[in-house]
Amino acid sequence: xxxxxxxxxxxxxxxxxxxxxxxxxxxxxxxxxxxxxxxxxxxxxxxxxxxxxxxxxxxxxxxxxxxxxxxxxxxxxxxxxxxxxxxxxxxxxxxxxxxxxxxxxxxxxxxxxxxxxxxxxxxxxxxxxxxxxxxxxxxxxxxxxxxxxxxxxxxxxxxxxxxxxxxxxxxxxxxxxxxxxxxxxxxxxxxxxxxxxxxxxxxxxxxxxxxxxxxxxxxxxxx
Numbered sequence: 001x002x003x004x005x006x007x008x009x010x011x012x013x014x015x016x017x018x019x020x021x022x023x024x025x026x027x028x029x030x031x032x033x034x035x036x037x038x039x040x041x042x043x044x045x046x047x048x049x050x051x052x053x054x055x056x057x058x059x060x061x062x063x064x065x066x067x068x069x070x071x072x073x074x075x076x077x078x079x080x081x082x083x084x085x086x087x088x089x090x091x092x093x094x095x096x097x098x099x100x101x102x103x104x105x106x107x108x109x110x111x112x113x114x115x116x117x118x119x120x121x122x123x124x125x126x127x128x129x130x131x132x133x134x135x136x137x138x139x140x141x142x143x144x145x146x147x148x149x150x151x152x153x154x155x156x157x158x159x160x161x162x163x164x165x166x167x168x169x170x171x172x173x174x175x176x177x178x179x180x181x182x183x184x185x186x187x188x189x190x191x192x193x194x195x196x197x198x199x200x201x202x203x204x205x206x207x208x209x210x211x212x213x214x215x216x217x218x219x220x221x222x223x
Contacts, residue, residue, distance in 0.1 A: 034130050034146055035119040041170035042116035046199030051075050056219040057109040062212050069219060070106060079106055104156045113202065113217060115162075116172060119148070126150045136165040136174045137188045138209045143167055143174075149181050171201065189215065198222025 032040070056069040068083035080089040081102050090099050111118060126148045134145035146164040150157075163176040172191040179186040193205030197220055206215040 035123055035128065038146065038164070038166065038170045038172065039116050039120045041201065042172075043196070043200040044117055044120060047117060050198060050200070050222055052221075052223040054219060054221045055109075055113055055217050057112070058214075058216050058218060060212065060214045060216075067218075068105065068109070070109060072106075072110070079103075081106065107156055112206070112215065115164075115175070119146075122150070125154065134165065137176055137185065138174050138190055141173075172203065195220070 036044075052071065052073050054069070054071045056067055058065070058067045068081065070082075071080040073079075077092040078089065079092060080087065088099075088102055090102070092103070095103050128146060128148045130147075131145040133142055135141070136143045143165040144167070146166070147161065148164075149161045150159060152159045157179070159180045161178040161181040163178070164172050165174040165176075166172050171194065174188065174190050176185045176188045178184070187208075189206040189208055191203040191206060193216065194201055194203050196202075200222055202217070202220065204217045204220065207213070
């Protein structure tokens, strides 16, 4: 009997390891979430190669114009703000009360600029739902819709909600901001003027359905 015992034990050992291998394979093939699909469509797989971004945030309303520029050294977490009030450079790990207003502006402008990536960065801070067939607010086209609602604690604007409208390529075409998750839109704009810079698909122009209001980005550099 001893002559047959060892091979039989070896076969059992090999067989017992097989399910673990299958579990690993299954985990690797786990489908991407809608958050990942949208981020990847906008070039998120290239984000790890980016060390610095510069951009100017512009708003035109009727005959008025406002702008402020940013340089964000991502690895160093250093931010430089250039506006009509002057130039400020600060570290995002050392923010005191004198920098709250500047940093809040940076977070706002960066969110407009990189909202698809915030779906990945902030995923632990919001709940989300998806609709496969929804009417976009400006074009009135049928699109898919992703809704995210931030938690009521933390951040500069807790409890806010966003509705993202996109087609089968997962590029955002329109969005709605709803302050404090109120039912009615606070602001709805297009996402257009896409340009590929440093492997990132960036929307550089946002317009409202009516009026001459426009938010757009210039001086975009990705290093």
